[in-house]
Every structure is written in C-alpha cells, then in structure tokens.
Amino acid sequence: MMLLVPAAAQAEKRCGRRDNPTTATWSLNDAAGGWIIMKNGSGYKAEGMDHIPDLTSGEYV
Helix, strand or coil, X not given: CCCCCCHHHHCCCCCEEEXXXXXXXXXXXXXXXXXXXXXXXXXXXXXXXXXXXXXXXXXXX
C-alpha cells in the first residue's frame, strides 16, 4: 500500500542563523550544516521562499 503525504507535511523546521550578506542572497546555518536558500544572480530560489514572513523587524522566532 502506498501512502501519499503532502510536501508541507514533510517540511522540516530548522533552528539556526539566517544570513543575508547581499540583496537576494540568503543562507541558513545550524548545528547540522549550512544551506543556500536563495542566491543572487544564479536564479536559484528554494521552494517555499514566498512563505517566509517579513524578517526586517529585528529578531524572528
């Protein structure tokens, strides 16, 4: 029997530091490693970027 699980249910929540060194370049670093979320000029943008809330108002939890 095959069980289909929506992609959102498989998403992981990560706890780490988001880095934004230049416009449209984002990465996330945590205890398990580092991930590029978006890279300016390359056209790479991780799926789900449109679900990230406005983080300009200081720290975000």
